[in-house]
Amino acid sequence: xxxxxxxxxxxxxxxxxxxxxxxxxxxxxxxxxxxxxxxxxxxxxxxxxxxxxxxxxxxxxxxxxxxxxxxxxxxxxxxxxxxxxxxxxxxxxxxxxxxxxxxxxxxxxxxxxxxxxxxxxxxxxxxxxxxxxxxxxxxxxxxxxxxxxxxxxxxxxxxxxxxxxxxxxxxxxxxxxxxxxxxxxxxxxxxxxxxxxxxxxxxxxxxxxxxxxxxxxxxxxxxxxxxxxxxxxxxxxxxxxxxxxxxxxxxxxxxxxxxxxxxxxxxxxxxxxxxxxxxxxxxxxxxxxxxxxxxxxxxxxxxxxxxxxxxxxxxxxxxxxxxxxxxxxxxxxxxxxxxxxxxxxxxxxxxxxxxxxxxxxxxxxxxxxxxxxxxxxxxxxxxxxxxxxxxxxxxxxxxxxxxx
Numbered sequence: 001x002x003x004x005x006x007x008x009x010x011x012x013x014x015x016x017x018x019x020x021x022x023x024x025x026x027x028x029x030x031x032x033x034x035x036x037x038x039x040x041x042x043x044x045x046x047x048x049x050x051x052x053x054x055x056x057x058x059x060x061x062x063x064x065x066x067x068x069x070x071x072x073x074x075x076x077x078x079x080x081x082x083x084x085x086x087x088x089x090x091x092x093x094x095x096x097x098x099x100x101x102x103x104x105x106x107x108x109x110x111x112x113x114x115x116x117x118x119x120x121x122x123x124x125x126x127x128x129x130x131x132x133x134x135x136x137x138x139x140x141x142x143x144x145x146x147x148x149x150x151x152x153x154x155x156x157x158x159x160x161x162x163x164x165x166x167x168x169x170x171x172x173x174x175x176x177x178x179x180x181x182x183x184x185x186x187x188x189x190x191x192x193x194x195x196x197x198x199x200x201x202x203x204x205x206x207x208x209x210x211x212x213x214x215x216x217x218x219x220x221x222x223x224x225x226x227x228x229x230x231x232x233x234x235x236x237x238x239x240x241x242x243x244x245x246x247x248x249x250x251x252x253x254x255x256x257x258x259x260x261x262x263x264x265x266x267x268x269x270x271x272x273x274x275x276x277x278x279x280x281x282x283x284x285x286x287x288x289x290x291x292x293x294x295x296x297x298x299x300x301x302x303x304x305x306x307x308x309x310x311x312x313x314x315x316x317x318x319x320x321x322x323x324x325x326x327x328x329x330x331x332x333x334x335x336x337x338x339x340x341x342x343x344x345x346x347x348x349x350x351x352x353x354x355x356x357x358x359x360x361x362x363x364x365x366x367x368x369x370x371x372x373x374x375x376x377x378x379x380x381x382x383x384x385x386x387x388x389x390x391x392x393x394x395x396x397x398x399x400x401x402x403x404x
Contacts, residue, residue, distance in 0.1 A: 003030020004365035008191065011094050012036060012074065013081075013102035013109075015043040017147065017173050018207060019131050020070040021180030023101055026187065027073030028358045028367035034093065034383055035071065035374065039078040039404060042376040043067060053346065053353055061348045068373045072344070072355055075371070075379035078404050081112045085403045089384070090114060094123060096387050099187055103131040106141050116202045126200040127190040129183055135206035145207050150175035154211025159218050162233040179210040240286040240293060241265070244323065245301040245309075252301070252309045255319040259283060264316045269300045344372040380404050 008031040012023045027033040037043055049064035080086040094100060102109060109115045116128040130136060133145005151157050151169045161168030183205045190201050218237060222229050236242035242255045256262040259282060266274045274280050279289040286293055301309060313320040330341055343352035358367040384390040398404045
C-alpha cells in the first residue's frame, strides 16, 4: 500500500467494535494490519447477524454485516495465544510490528506474557494501545466493558430521548466507535513521538473516558453552571429554533443558528412580528422562551408539506434538510458524489461486497481500499511465511496442533 502509514505494521489483537474501528482506520491510511483471531472461532462479530454476506448461491456465509463494517484492509491469521507455542509465535510477529492494539480484559494478556510491562524492554519502540471499558486503573478496571454501559454511565443516555421519555442510547455503538477514533489519534501521535525520540509507549484508552470527553458542550454546560442538564429530544440545548418540526406530510429539520437566519425564517414563514418580539429577538431570549416560540413555529410549519419548507428555506439561506432513512443516505447525490459507498472483491462471492468508505479525504495520501474484510484465518500461511519464513509443512503442523 502507498498510504501515509505504508511503513507501519499493526499487530491487531482486537475484536468487537472499538478496537477494530481503530485498526480499520489505520489500515485505510496504509498500515499493514494483521488481525489475530481465535482458531475456529474468530472475532465474535462474525456471528452477529443476520444479515450476512451471501455467497453466489444466495446462501448466508459466516461474514456478518456487523463484521464487514469494521474489518476492511486487514489480513486475518488464526493464533491460539493460550498455548505456549502461540505465545511464542505472537512474540516473533510482534518483533516485526510497530503497533500493538488489544482490547482484552485487564490482566488477561499478562497471563499470556503479552502485557505491555512484559514487552517494553524487549520491544522498546513498540506502541502498545490497550482499549477497555474502564481503563487499566481505577475501581472499575476489572469490570467487563460494553458500549451500552459506557453510554449509560457516561451520561449520553441522560441527554438522549424526549424530555418526558425514558433515557435513550444512541442508535449505533457510538461509545465504541469514538473510543476507536480517539485511539487512532493517540497512536498517530505516538508514532510521531517515536519518530522524534525513538521510544514507544503505552496508550490506555477507556470507553467511559471517551464517552465523558465527547459530552462536549453539554458536559461543559454542567461544569460551567453546575445545574442539571436536561434532555431536549431533537432540539438543541443552546440554540433555538434548531430541531425537527412536523410538516403537513412528514418532518423537516430547521436549524436557525443565528439571529439573521431566524429573521429570514420568520419572514418566509409569515411570522415577521416575532423578530421584534423581545421574547425572541436574540438567541439568548429564544432559549429562555423556547416553549412559547416552538409552539408558534410548529403551527406554521404544519400548514405546508415538507417540500415547501425545504425548497423555500434553502432559497432564503436558512439551513434545512429532510430526515433521511439509511436507504436515502446511500442514494443521496452528495453522499454518492463523495464516494461514501465502495465495493471490494471478496473470496466468498464473485460479486464484490458493498462497504462504507472512509470519510477521510487527503490530497497526497488518500485512503486506499485493497482488501475486503478477511475470512477467518485467510492469511495465516501467507503472513507466517512472509514475516517469519515458515514453510507450508511448518504451518500445517501448527494447524494440526491447534496453534493456528
